[in-house]
Amino acid sequence: MIAEVVAAGLQLLVVALGAPLLVGVLRTLKARLVGRRGPRPWQPYADLRKLLGKEAVVSTTASWVFRATPFVLVATILVSALIVPVLVARPPLAFAGNIILLVYLFMLATFFLALAGLDAGSAFGGMGASREVAVAALAEPTIIVAVLALALRADTIDLGRIVERFGREPWLAANPAHLLAFAAFFIVMLAETGRLPVDNPATHLELTMIHEAMVLEYSGRYLALVEWAAAMKFFLFMTLLANLFVPWGLASSAGPGSILLGLTALGGKLAVLTVAVAVLETSVAKLRLFRVPELLAGSFALAFLSLMAVILVQ
C-alpha cells in the first residue's frame, strides 16, 4: 500500500517536474536542427520562475471564470497524470474511468480555457477559443477509435490492463493496426498539444495562432500555471504514445527497482519521440487553419482503418 502511494507520488512528480524539461529539450533540439544554438533545456523552469515573480494583470471585464481557469487546468491535468500509465502499469486512479475519462478530462480543461479566452472580451481570445474547440472537437473521435483498436485486442479499455496485456503478449502488437493507430494518435497528439503543423508554439502572430491567442490575457502567476499545465498535457500525450503503443519497460510492481527501470524506459522512449517531433516541426510548415480539418480527417481515417484491420484479422 505504502509502496503504491509512493509510486503514485513519484509519478505525479515526474509529470509535474519533467514536463518543462521535455518542452525545453524539444526547443533546444529544434534550435540545433536549424543551426541555432538556442536556449538551454532547462530554460522553461527559468521562464516559469520569472512569471511567478511578476505581478498578474487581470482584465476588469473578466469574471471568476478567468481567475479559476488556471487552477482548474492544473488540477485536471494532475488528475489525468494519475490515470495515464507513466511509470507504473497500474496508475492509482486507473479504476476511476480509463481512456474515456481521460479524453473528457482533457475536454474539461479545454472547456475552461476556451471560456477564459472569451471572458476578457478581447477578439484574440475569442478567435483562439473558437479555433481551439474546433480542433479539440475534431480530434476526439480519432482518440477514441484509435484507442479502441488497442482495447479490442487487449479485451479491456482500462489503460493499465491494456499496457499489461501488450507487455505480456508482445505478438498482439504484430498487427498493421498497431502502426495505423500509432500514426493516427501521433497526429492527434500534435493537434491537441498545439504543435506544428496545426499550431505554432513559437509564434505570437495574431492571425495564425490558436493556443497563444486564447491565453493572451494571462500574465504573472496565472500564465505560469497555464504554461505549466500545457507542458504537462504535452508530456502526458507523449507518454501515452510511448507507453500505450510500446509498453515494454513499464513497471509492473511498485518496487524501487522496477520503478527505476520504468523511469529509464520512459526517458528513452520520450527521447526518441522528442527527436521525431523536433525533426517533424523543423521540416513542415504550419498548415492553413482550414486545412487542419483535412489533416484530422486523415488521422480519423487511419484510426478507422486500424480498427477495421483488427476486426477483419480476428
Next chain:
Amino acid sequence: MHGLVYGLAALVGIAAAALGGYGMVGGAGSVRLPWLVPLGGLELTLDPLGGFFLALIGAAAVPASIHAMGATPGERRDRFTYLAFVLSMCVVPLAANTMTFAITWELMSIASYFLVLHDRESKSSVYAGWVYAVMTHAGLACLLAGMLLLGAWTGSPRFEDWRAAAPALTGAARNGAFVLLALGFAGKAGVIPLHVWLPLAHPAAPSHVSALMSGVMIKLGVYGLVRVSLDWLGIGPPWWGVAILIAGAASAVIGVLYALVDHDLKRLLAFHSIENIGIILLGIGSAVVFRTADQPTLALLGLTAALYHTVNHAAFKALLFLGAGAVVHATGTRNMEAMGGLVKRMPWTAACFFVGSASIAALPPFNGFVSEWLTFVALFQNRHLAAVGLNLVFILGIASLALTGGLAMACFVKAFGITFLALPRSDAAASAVEAPVAMRLAMVMLAAACVGLGLGPTLVVPVFGAVASSVLGVAAAPVTLGDWLTLRMAGGYASLSTIAIAIALGGALLVPLVALPLARASRRTREYETWGCGRIVQTARMEYTATAFANPFKRVFDFFYRPIKRLDIEFHPESRFFVERIEYENPTRSIFHDWLYRPALDLLRAGTRAAGALQSGSPNLYLAYILAALLLMLVLT
C-alpha cells in the same frame, strides 16, 4: 391565482414522482373503466417502465412549475393549459390499451400545441404551431395505423395481449407494425429527419413549458420506442436495432451541428435535444441488436445507459431551458448576439447555467458524462458480435458519439461564453437584473440533480438497471458495484467512479494553491482593462461574436451547412473608398428542408390540385359520383 394553479401542478408532479417511484421498484396496479370510452374503455396500468417515465415527468414538472411562479404574468397566462399538459403527460406512460393511449397522447399534443401558440400575435409562433400540429398528427396517424393493425392481427387492443400474441405474427406483419409505430414515436422524439417541428415549437413556448417539452415530452417518444423495439413486439430482426442505431448516430451529430450555428439561445437548446435523443437511441439500438444476438446482459447495459441518459437529459435540459428563461426574462431577447456580461449581473443564473453546460457537454464528474460513458461502454461491446456489418454500424455509433461530445463542448463554450461572459452587447443585457427567487430555486434544484446524478451513479444504476431488466425479462445487473462508488464491468473490462474523480479534482485544486506560496510566487494582482492593440476604449463591438465563434465549424462542415454568402455594399457616390452601408449575411441552408420536405410538400400540393379538378361545384356531377360509387359497390360485393 396564478401561483395556485402552478402550485397545484407542482403537487401533481410530486404525486406523479411518488407513484412512478413506486412503480419502478416493482409496485404494480391497474385501473379499468370499461364504460368511460368505447373500444375497450379506459385502462391504466403501472409497470416499472411506465413508472420510470411517470417519475421522470413528475420530477421535472416540480421545478418547471416553481420556475413559472417567478415568470411575468404574460409568460404564465396559459396556466390551465399547462396543468392539462402536465396531467396528460403523466397518464401517457400508464395507458394500457390503444384507446386510452390515443386519447391521452392527443390531449398532450393539443395542450402543448396551445402552449406553443403562447404568443398568438407573432407570425413565427403561429407558423411553429402549424408545423408542430402537422408533424404531430402525421405521427399520430402512423401510431394509430400501427396500433389498429396490431389490434386486428392480435385480436385485442390491449398492450398486455400484444406481448403474448406478437411473437406468433408473421415477419412482415411485425415489421410493418414496427415501422409504423417507430415512425410515430420517432416523430415525437424529434429524431432526424422528423425533427423539423422541434426547433420551431420549443423556443416559441414559454421557458417553463420548453423545459418540459424538451426535458420530458419528447422522452415519451423514447418511451414508445422502447416499448415497440423491446417490449410489445418481442425479439425482432437485427435491422430494427441497426435502424435505431443509425437514426441515433445521425440525430446526435446533425442535432449538434445545427445547434453550433444557431444563435437563438432557446433554439440552440432545442437542437441539443435532438442530439441527446440521438445519444439515447444509440443506447436503445445497441440493446436491440444485443438482444437479437442473444446477449441479454449486454442488452441490459445498453438499455440502462439509455434510461440513465434519458434522466440526465431531462435534468440538464430542463435546467438549461429554465436558465435561458431567466435570461430571456431579464433581457427580453433570445438572440445571443445581444447578450454578454450576464455572469456579473445574474451570478445565480450563470452558475446554474454553467453546471448545465458542463453536464450536457459530458464533462466529468457531472451527470452527462456518466451516461455517455455507459453508452460508450455499451457500444464498445460490439466485440461480442460476429457480423462485420454490425461491427461497422457500432463503430459508426462510437465515432459519432465521440464527435458529438466534442462538438457539444464547443457549442456550450459558445452558449455560455457569449451569453454570460465579456461585456454586454446591448443595453438590455447591460441593465439585466438577477432572476426572481422562484426561478433561482427551480434552477438550483435541477443543478443539484445534475451534480447528484453525476456523483452517485452507483445509487441510481441499480434502480434503472432493474427497470431495464423488467423490460428485457432478464434477471441480472448491467454492471457490478465496487468500493468508492465504482461501476465495474466483468473481467476488469472497465470501471468508473465519478466520486473518486471529484475528490481527486478537489484535492488537485489544492496543489497550485499550496505550490504557489511555496514557489514564492508574487501575490500582486492589478485590475486593468483588456489589452487591445493600443485602442482607447474597449467596447462590446470589439468582442468575438457567436457567428464568428461558429465560423470554423461552418467552414469545416460546409458540405452540410451549404452556407450562402450575401454581401451588399453601398459606396459613396463620389469615391469607392468610402463605404456608406454594408450588409453581410451568411445563412445556412437545411438539407432536410430543401431535399425532403420541399419536394414532398410540392408533390402533395400538386396532388391536391389534381384532385381539386374532381370538385367542379356542379351538383349533377356529384350525383354522378354517388351513382358511380354505388354501382362499383354493387359490382364488387
